[in-house]
Amino acid sequence: MRKVELFMKEKGIEIGDYVEVVEKENGTRVIHRGLVMPPYELSKGETLTVKLDNGYNVGIxxxxxxxxxxxxKAKPREEVSFKEVLPKKPGLPNVTIIGTGGTIASKIDYKTGAVHAAFTAEELAKAVPEIFEIANITPRLLFNIMSEDMKPEYWKKMAHEVAKALNSGEDGVIIGHGTDTMGYSAAALSFMLRELEKPVIFVGSQRSSDRPSSDAAMNLICSxxxxxxxxxxxxxVMxxxxxxxxxxxxxxxxxxxxxxxxxDAFRSINDVPIAKIWYDGRVEYLREDYRKR
Structure with missing residues (x-):
């Protein structure tokens, strides 16, 4: 445990607490007031980061x-609840959305300026009602992490969850995933899920779902x-x-x-994408060598 974590534990300080910190620098006492921010992961952990009232961060x-x-004290976060969003409509295909976190399932904490993996797949589905006209949606929360925390052991859990959904009769599966490691997870599941007969679609977003410039809604509709x-x-699909x-x-x-x-950060490397999908539902396949149902 780094010095900053030990200090916070000793003083009973938690992320989001509003604190007053007195430091002595060159013999002068300086007072800082603000919100405690998460310690920077790549630092040595020797500083306490505080977001001041003027919006700037200071490392002490x-x-x-x-x-x-x-x-x-910081307000406790709401418990994540998870249930089926809407009753199924006859005649529509059935699709499961598996939530793993990432920017597509995150929102800005405008108090601290930090981004948290806070939306469940259920909340995400409710935020994009258009998808309920395309399919019957069943949301499932598997993880609620940022993609830099993704591990190979989680790929196994994802693969089992996908297989369970498809084997239970779902027509397709969507996995909401953070973008930084989504390519790795997609490649891993490509090899783990053999002889697929149904689509397994990874989707993410570059900007959090509650931002006006977010790409989450269109990406989710297309996926x-x-x-x-x-x-x-x-x-x-991005x-x-x-x-x-x-x-x-x-x-x-x-x-x-x-x-x-x-x-448009994602690219097919040394290859042509499989298809283009427009918001209105048009699909243009760019190649013929893809597996069908």
Whole structure:
């Protein structure tokens, strides 16, 4: 445990607490008031990060702190509940959305400026009602993590959950996933789920779902359309351009994230995407060598 975690544990400080910190720098006492931020993962852990009232963050060396006082404790986060969103409609295909977290299932905490994996698949589905006109949606929460925390052992759990859904009669599965490691997860499941006869679609977003510039809604709509297509592979569905024109369907073993923030960050490497999908439901297949149902 790093020095900052030990300090916070000793003082009973939690992320989001509003605190007053007194530090002594060059013989001068300096007072800071603000919200405690998560410690930076790649730092040595020698500083306490506080978001000041003016919006700026300040890092205070633990060794220079002479006094700390908790003014207001952070409010506890709501428990994640999970259930079927709406009753099934006769005649529509059945699609399961598996939530794993990531930006597509996150929102900004405007108080601290941090992004949290906070939306469940249920909340995400409710935020994009158009998908209920395409399929009967069953949401399932598997993880609620950012994609940098994804591990190979989680791939096994994802594969088992996907297989369980498909074997129970679902027509397709969508996996909401963080974008940083989505290409790795898509490749892993491409090899783990053998002889697929139904689509398994990974989807993410470059900008959190509660931002006006978010790409989450269109990506989810396009992925739902692909999940009911005559298609039987693992694929990634993301924006094809920076504007909301169409999404591209990338083969799970050929896709890579090529930019940190662009909405069209995902590209098929040394290959052609499988298809284009428009918001209105049009699908243009760009190649013929794909597995069908």
């Amino acid at each position: 060396l633990i060794d220079q702190i002479v006094e700390v006082r908790i003014i207001e 739902t359309r692909m999940a009911v297509e005559d298609f039987g592979e693992v694929a990634v 924006h094809g351009e920076t504007s909301d024109t169409y999404c591209l369907v990338h083969r799970g073993t050929k896709v890579r994230k090529m930019h940190t923030s662009r909405r």
